[in-house]
Amino acid sequence: MKVSVQEVENIAELAHLSLTAEETKQYAEQLSVILEYISMLNEVDTEGVEETCQVTGLMNVTREDEVAACDPEMREKLIAAFPDKVGNLLKVRGVFQTY
């Protein structure tokens, strides 16, 4: 399994990572080695085997969808942790515009 530099660039974009040219080249090589190793799983016969998504056996654990009050001190600290804000609101860049 050979991963090309272009594939690495595509994946990096999907994953919101900006890689340097050096990193891109290195990841192409390392990912190829890792995927080659992982392909060992192809020798396992999994015909008719169920997938394991979780191991607890718990099913449909739910709770009431109730509005809970936020402790004022907690609220203050959460807002203080915002990297950028306007008043008590979190400020982020627009999704559909650049400015």
Added chain:
Amino acid sequence: MKLNELTIQQAYDGLKAGDFTSVALTQACLDRIQKRNKTLNAFISVCGESALREAKEADAMIAAGKQQPLTGIPFAVKDAICTKDVRSTGAGKILDTYVPPFDATVVARIRAQGAVLIGKNNCDTFGHGASNENSMYGPVSNPHDETKVAGGSSGGSAAAVADHQCLFSIAEDTGGSIRFPAALCGIVGLRPSYGRNSRYGIMPMASSLDTVGPMAKTVGDIALLAEIMAGQDPKDLTTVPDSVPAYRDKLKMDVSDLTVGVPKEYFEVDAMDAETKAMVESKIAALEDAGATIVPVSLPHTKYAIPTYYIIVPSEDSSNMGRLDGMRYGVQEQGNSLKEVYANSREHGFPAEVKRRIMIGTYALSSGYYDAYYRKAQKVRTLIMQDFQKVFAEVDVLITPTAPYPAWDIGEKVHDPLAMYLADMLVGPAALAGIPGLSVPVGTTKAGLPIGLQIMAPRLAEMQLFQVGHAIESLQ
């Protein structure tokens, strides 16, 4: 014996008898950290001032006759676990400034007894690694030989406990991150059954495997901590409702009632160190001499655990790491667009290994590859679980080495990610199966490096781990 070298049980007894105060005990740990942190780098943050304040409060509790098992005991927490008002970076620069306004549930349970939080342990960034060399705050050194790795990802926790900088540490184990460094540093570490402990407040990595557990000096101390940490939590809906046994009350067992399975695949791996193998085999022989029945067993899918792990973990990981984008908390880098802000924050905030895993996971989950990778790995995971179910029909526990070899030189494997992944070959299978595992120190190599023995038991059968671990401790 110095105060910081005591076990939890010994410290409890001393505090109760009034032989020393929690302030003195806490100061002894702080002094040790001060002396050793430049060399070992086991702590990212030390909270000396608040620790001494908490110790003073604990002394007042004890004086008022309100002592609980952990009152006044100084402990540390892996930095990938949230602690109220104490910086929690997860060893990632993207969270360099992050101070959580809440405690993880397991930390809250421990602090509710009046335990003293002394600081936050270094680790591989967000748990990504087996050597603790992937930390953005520098590698952790092994207290037994400073040129060697401490193991990972909870290397700071293991080194801090082994070096007596705290009496215990709370860490997490996704694929071996507690058991592996415990083995390399010569302490006891528990990966509990998946679902036994709440992960609320734990920085997530692979949600279908993540667990949180204790690291300490004796099996008795681990049993105590396991009892306090376990139980259902409405904030983590994967926690199971099963009642928590009083582990510490039943540590002594009759070894002649015990059937131990020895899976050959774990002793036959290419990389197996001869001294490690011989040491673990000698302990199995000693259990047999004490009356236990030893049964050779086979777990045929063992060699597929690491490839399975390195599909499932990066896949879930790439999704969990998506929330770290510098938007709501942590460090935000500048950029000309939203996309650039994300990319720049993540580029500067993540080390190479985190990016590598995000890349593998994004690739495995991307259109056209999902069936070939993630779905296939989930099926092999079922086969690995079935291997365990079959052998546990005939044996109580399994005994293996924890790590195939002792601690290696810092820098030796950093340029070969696959070699690093393979270090987890003996601890990965239990993680995929969701069963508990305990690593117990059983001696050292001729060069003086610790060797760990791993005990595995069926889901929620932690009691058996502690009994067998205690029996092995007693053999020594």
